Amino acid sequence: MLLRLDKRDTRPLHEQVAGAVRRAIAEGECRPGDRLPSARDLSQALGVNVNTVLRGLRSLRDDGLLEFRRGRGVTVAEGAEQRSDLLERVHALVTEAARLGYSRADLVEMIRGMP
Amino acid sequence: MNSRRGTERGPRWGTVAWTAGTAALIAALPWAASGRLPDRLATHWNFGRSEPDSSMPFWAASVFPALIWVILAAGVVLTLRRGGEASRAAARPWAVTALLSGGVLLAGAQASVVRANLDRADWHQASQPTPWLVATLVATVAAGAAGWLVTTRGQATAAPVPPEHREGPILRIPEGQRLVWFSRTINPWLQALAALMGLVAVAAVIALVSGLADSGPLWALFAPFAFASIAVAGCAAVQARVSERGLEVAFGPLGWPVRRWAAADIESARTEHRTPAQVGGWGYRLSGLGTTVMLRSGECLVIRTRGKRKEFAVSVDDAERGAALLNALGSTQSG
Incomplete structure (x- = not known):
């Protein structure tokens, strides 16, 4: 699998790591059931602290994209591809909204107000 | 032109002469001493026991080992002939080593059998020819090593890589992006064997x-099996990683030991289709093609290092992009 990190990205590093893995899942770089490289390997390759990587991976687990299994490491969850694609777009929307001065609450209001 | 034809024909006739000559020697040895041998020859001794535990009629003791040798030699030659030109060149040292050591082993064993039965009235009296067997094993290893050295030394100067393959693919790295590539291969058969x-x-x-x-036999059982288990487990799983640090190949379930190459030290990277028959089996193999970590036949990531100009290959999936990223990193770091 190929992972991309943007060096000019100003988001916190753990979010960038999560974003890189999310994009890899959305692009089919790793399929449901595939095992992810270990957090230590990811941290060495990306040049990021291992706790930062773990924080990013945990947030993806909370999103339902990854599964942490004892003895099997971190694997990609079933149906993660579509969910990852959607989440990727939601993240892009939140970032764009923040740039234009809208908070997440404003976005939620906008979505609620949609017919 | 003549010399080229000569270099192709020489090994072929050498192989035929060696195979036929050794077979004739093995078959003729008992006949040469037929007047001093019993009707049945002792042909097998158990380890550590002096008296024999099985025998063969005189004619079988002559024909049977010669037949084993001919089948073995035919197997080696057919395996060599099956592959393409590149794989044949790579497999040649293995074939020469196998033929030389196999011939010496069988001829030596036959000589030991004849020696043990010499001047005995009955095969039960033939005692185990231990010094002869030890000498045979030493000669076998020496012949194999000599064959290996002679054939690989010739190849080291003639690089095995066709020039058109040297230029590998290059991945475009967008400005300001950091790209890393991961791949892993597992061979479940080797894992089961290790277990x-x-x-x-x-x-x-x-x-x-x-x-x-x-405790003696148990130690003899434990030590080799423990060592072999760890060695096989180390070659049953492999993880390759390409990042700005270069290429890192980690072995075994724990990802240790690790071999590392800085991106600047890698002259070029490419992919190649390789098979276990080409590199001499599964696991960590040294052959005419350089070092190959072979877990399954198929696509391999191959790198060529800058200083030593040696090649290292590892059988991983998606090797094309790994090679492309390595080439891109190498050109940005050195250029």
Whole structure:
């Protein structure tokens, strides 16, 4: 699998790591059931602290994209591809909204107000 | 042109002469001493026992080992002929080593059998020819090593890589992006083999601790099986990683040991289709193609290092992009 990190990205590093893995899942770089490289390997390759990587991976687990299994490491969850694609777009929307001065609450209001 | 034809024909006739000559020698040895041998020859001794435990009629003791040798040699030659030109060049040292050591081993064993039965009235009286067998084993190893050295030294100067393959693919790295590539390969058969041998080692250790049997044979059982289990487990799984640090290849379930190459030290990277027959089997192989970590036949990531101009290959999926990223990193770091 190929992972991309943007060096000019100003988001916190753990979010960038999560974003890189999310994009890899959305692009089919790793399929449901595939095992992810270990957090230590990811941290060495990306040049990021291992706790930062773990924080990013945990947030993806909370999103339902990854599964942490004892003895099997971190694997990609079933149906993660579509969910990852959607989440990727939601993240892009939140970032764009923040740039234009809208908070997440404003976005939620906008979505609620949609017919 | 003549010299080229000569270099192709020489090994072929050499192989034929060696095979036929050794077969004739093995078959003729008992006949040469037929007046001093019993009707049946002792042909097998158990390890550590002096008296023989099986025998063959005179004619079978002549024909049977010669037949084994001919089948073995034919197997080696057919395996060599099956591959393409590149794989044939790579497999040649293995074939020469196998033929030389196999011939010496069988001829030596036959000589030992004849020697043990010489001047005996009955095969039961033939005692185990231990010094002869030891000398045979030493000669076998020496012949194999000589064959290997002679054939590989010739190849080292003639680089095995066709020039058109040297330029590998290059991945475009967008400005300001950091790209890393991961791939892993697992061979479940090797994993099962490692587990099985580990089980034998554990069983030996339990028997050793509980004092079920003599400690000598148990140690002899435990040590090789434990070592082999660890060695096979190390080659049953492999992880390759390409980042700005270069290429890192980690072995075994724990990802240790690791071999590392800085991106600047890698002259070029490419992919190649390789098979276990080409590199001499599974696991960590050294052959005419350089070092190959072979877990399955198929696509391999191959790198060529800058200084030593040696090649290292590892059988991983998606090797094309790994090679492309390595080439891109190498060109940005050195250029």
